[in-house]
Amino acid sequence: MSIETATRRPVVRSGIASFFLPGLGQFLLGERYRGGGILLGFVVMLGTTVWYGKPLWYAAPILIWLWNIWDAISLANGRARSILLPLLFGLAAAYGIGWQVVEIDFSKANMDRALAILRPMTRPDFVQPRREVNQMWVPVQVPCSSQPPAARREDAGRAAMVIPDCGGVGETLIVNVTGMWADAETNVFWQNPIGNPLMLGEGEITMLTLTTDENGSLTTTIRVPSTALVAAPDPTLPQFHRVYFEQYRPTGGYELSFIGNEVLKGALATVSMALMATGLAMLFAIPLSFLAARNLMSGNPVTYAVYVAVRTLLNILRSIESLIIAIIFVVIVGLGPFAGMLALALHSVAALGKLYSEVIEGIDPGPIEAIRATGANWLQVVRYAVIPQIIPPFTAFTIYRWDINVRSATVIGLVGGGGIGFLLIELIRVNNMRGVSAVFIAIAFIVIVLDYVSAKLRERLV
Amino acid sequence: MLKIQNLSKTYPNGTQALKNVSFDVQDGEFLVVIGLSGSGKSTLLRCINRLIEPTEGKIIWDNVDITAAPPAELRHIRRKIGMVFQQFNLVKRSSVMTNVLSGRLGYVNPWTSLLGIWSQEDRQRAIQALDRVGIADKAHSRADALSGGQQQRVGIARALMQDPKLILADEPVASLDPVLSHSILQYLEQLNKEGITVICSLHFLDLVHRYATRVVALKDGVKVFEGSAKEIDRAKFKEIYGEEAQEVRAASL
Ligand SMILES: Nc1ncnc2c1ncn2[C@@H]1O[C@H](COP(=O)(O)OP(=O)(O)OP(=O)(O)O)[C@@H](O)[C@H]1O
Numbered sequence: 121m122s123i124e125t126a127t128r129r130p131v132v133r134s135g136i137a138s139f140f141l142p143g144l145g146q147f148l149l150g151e152r153y154r155g156g157g158i159l160l161g162f163v164v165m166l167g168t169t170v171w172y173g174k175p176l177w178y179a180a181p182i183l184i185w186l187w188n189i190w191d192a193i194s195l196a197n198g199r200a201r202s203i204l205l206p207l208l209f210g211l212a213a214a215y216g217i218g219w220q221v222v223e224i225d226f227s228k229a230n231m232d233r234a235l236a237i238l239r240p241m242t243r244p245d246f247v248q249p250r251r252e253v254n255q256m257w258v259p260v261q262v263p264c265s266s267q268p269p270a271a272r273r274e275d276a277g278r279a280a281m282v283i284p285d286c287g288g289v290g291e292t293l294i295v296n297v298t299g300m301w302a303d304a305e306t307n308v309f310w311q312n313p314i315g316n317p318l319m320l321g322e323g324e325i326t327m328l329t330l331t332t333d334e335n336g337s338l339t340t341t342i343r344v345p346s347t348a349l350v351a352a353p354d355p356t357l358p359q360f361h362r363v364y365f366e367q368y369r370p371t372g373g374y375e376l377s378f379i380g381n382e383v384l385k386g387a388l389a390t391v392s393m394a395l396m397a398t399g400l401a402m403l404f405a406i407p408l409s410f411l412a413a414r415n416l417m418s419g420n421p422v423t424y425a426v427y428v429a430v431r432t433l434l435n436i437l438r439s440i441e442s443l444i445i446a447i448i449f450v451v452i453v454g455l456g457p458f459a460g461m462l463a464l465a466l467h468s469v470a471a472l473g474k475l476y477s478e479v480i481e482g483i484d485p486g487p488i489e490a491i492r493a494t495g496a497n498w499l500q501v502v503r504y505a506v507i508p509q510i511i512p513p514f515t516a517f518t519i520y521r522w523d524i525n526v527r528s529a530t531v532i533g534l535v536g537g538g539g540i541g542f543l544l545i546e547l548i549r550v551n552n553m554r555g556v557s558a559v560f561i562a563i564a565f566i567v568i569v570l571d572y573v574s575a576k577l578r579e580r581l582v
Numbered sequence: 583m584l585k586i587q588n589l590s591k592t593y594p595n596g597t598q599a600l601k602n603v604s605f606d607v608q609d610g611e612f613l614v615v616i617g618l619s620g621s622g623k624s625t626l627l628r629c630i631n632r633l634i635e636p637t638e639g640k641i642i643w644d645n646v647d648i649t650a651a652p653p654a655e656l657r658h659i660r661r662k663i664g665m666v667f668q669q670f671n672l673v674k675r676s677s678v679m680t681n682v683l684s685g686r687l688g689y690v691n692p693w694t695s696l697l698g699i700w701s702q703e704d705r706q707r708a709i710q711a712l713d714r715v716g717i718a719d720k721a722h723s724r725a726d727a728l729s730g731g732q733q734q735r736v737g738i739a740r741a742l743m744q745d746p747k748l749i750l751a752d753e754p755v756a757s758l759d760p761v762l763s764h765s766i767l768q769y770l771e772q773l774n775k776e777g778i779t780v781i782c783s784l785h786f787l788d789l790v791h792r793y794a795t796r797v798v799a800l801k802d803g804v805k806v807f808e809g810s811a812k813e814i815d816r817a818k819f820k821e822i823y824g825e826e827a828q829e830v831r832a833a834s835l
């Protein structure tokens with residue numbers, strides 16, 4: 121009888137205690153960490169759901185609270201419950217809330233938009249068929265002066281003319297060209313006195329493209345573009361504009377397209393930016409790494425203080441993404457690869473410094489004492505016992521860093537750090553998806569090749 | 583003749599590794615130092631060429647006080663003292679040839695050696711040294727591509743390059759199997775017969791009996807025995823190695 125009351129009282133008491141304050145029952149039973157942990161978990165869970173404000177998730181703290189009472193009672197009976205259950209409640213709620221915070225919504229995906237982007241990407245703009253151009257132009261006065269010269273021009277067996285000899289904005293002109301390639305597509309466009317081309321097709325935004333007849337002649341009407349005089353200092357002053365006729369034909373083979381050329385330049389800039397950054401970083405990291413090597417610096421309090429300071433500096437630098445450093449350098453030195461290079465270099469100094477110092481810390485003291493024992497002097501000891509141990513891993517880590525820097529350099533371009541990333545963001549901006557696709561392929565190529573080369577090189581150094 | 587007088591070593595952390603150790607080594611001896619792990623054998627050997635600075639006492643070699651030698655003279659002395667290590671202490675990534683040549687560093691022009699330039703004569707000498715220990719064909723392998731026994735032979739060849747009058751061998755065979763142990767010690771014995779004094783620390787008593795001309799035993803940094811191997815009877819053995827010790831014979835392994 122007395123035993124029964126003795127056991128029942130703490131059971132009821134713990135249950136009630138945990139009912140009012142989660143974890144209190146457990147705490148009173150002597151399980152202080154368990155009690156504290158339950159309270160903390162409950163408060164965090166409750167706080168999260170209250171802050172998020174969706175009633176559904178109140179289920180989680182309530183379930184944890186119920187479990188806590190059950191656990192307190194079980195504990196009083198001498199058997200703790202597994203904490204797996206409340207952990208699962210908490211995890212489920214956290215994951216559910218996370219899902220909603222991230223706004224996962226697959227119905228937002230738009231297939232048409234995706235296709236509009238992806239279709240041109242199947243034809244990367246890298247090379248184009250090699251072709252030759254046949255170009256002819258004729259001057260025409262806009263607006264008319266009192267005595268306009270004849271709008272005619274002959275050149276290398278070709279002749280072009282405009283009727284009448286001059287015109288005002290919006291007026292219709294007849295243009296004629298002879299002696300061009302026969303049966304060939306011909307672009308006809310306007311050029312204002314400062315050399316800007318203006319379109320003559322539909323709505324003045326498309327190219328007017330016609331086909332020459334079997335004799336290589338072509339006649340059509342055009343309107344003087346509405347923007348022909350926009351750039352003119354005085355729209356009443358007659359000036360000479362030009363009408364151009366332009367034909368292309370393939371000559372066999374392929375050549376780099378304009379974008380392809382830019383991609384190549386960007387790729388080269390990226391790889392060399394990474395190379396420069398790695399080299400520069402190496403120069404600074406080597407001396408720093410000796411200062412950051414515990415085994416060299418723990419001898420006396422002064423060197424140890426230097427060690428701690430250098431280590432801390434390297435750790436702080438290393439924790440800042442090179443992308444963020446790049447944004448700062450873009451502000452300081454302006455857009456371009458130089459900013460990207462400095463950012464990569466700064467980040468790499470920290471990363472390499474740490475790796476190098478670990479190599480130095482892991483150096484085998486055996487060969488050092490062996491070489492000292494031969495009567496070698498200090499420099500000889502460094503040359504024969506230290507350098508052979510650190511050069512291969514230093515080189516391996518440096519190549520590895522170069523590899524990483526090339527990847528980062530592509531991304532750093534996106535914030536204005538130059539190189540292929542900069543080209544990429546420009547192409548995305550003007551919606552040139554064929555160019556974007558060429559850049560993607562170039563980046564993938566660089567990364568894969570470099571990955572392979574760096575792995576092979578490092579293999580030989582181990 | 584090497585005279586060790588009242589040698590003591592206290593490490594910065596307070597460990598007293600050697601306590602007032604004195605003994606003499608005659609030229610041409612094969613002196614073996616025995617003692618339990620931690621008794622101070624390595625410390626003693628390293629004090630002799632001052633890889634470790636003794637705290638007190640003197641080491642006098644052919645009337646020159648090694649303990650008082652300034653740095654340049656110390657390097658001069660060191661080049662006549664070859665050293666062989668338990669862990670071989672080769673530069674693993676370097677070639678066998680480079681490891682052996684480095685034994686010559688005390689003799690050559692420091693500046694050309696920094697550039698890695700070695701005279702034809704030194705190369706010849708290195709090949710001969712490797713030939714003596716039977717691995718001339720391995721000259722161009724990387725040191726860590728060799729087996730333990732071969733690496734220790736490179737270690738001996740490196741010591742030979744110093745043209746030493748004294749060889750310090752710190753447990754040269756502790757990482758090797760019994761058969762290899764004998765072959766390595768036979769090289770040292772051969773060198774000893776040619777007039778090089780050898781001071782060698784060993785663990786196995788049967789090896790001590792086989793090779794030592796004289797034995798010094800250390801216990802907790804104190805010299806507890808000095809004499810011939812034959813004088814180590816059961817009582818002495820227990821004194822050196824403690825009551826619990828059982829004699830282990832390398833040959834019976
Ligand atoms: N660098 C050091 N700093 C502090 N104590 C050391 C140092 N080197 C050795 N000791 C200590 O000095 C004592 C003697 O060490 P020593 O290495 O000379 O012994 P040993 O006889 O060679 O042992 P073993 O057979 O294990 O090689 C040991 O107690 C060891 O812990």
Ligand SMILES: [Mg+2]
Nearest residue numbers: 623624625753
């Ligand atoms: Mg030892």
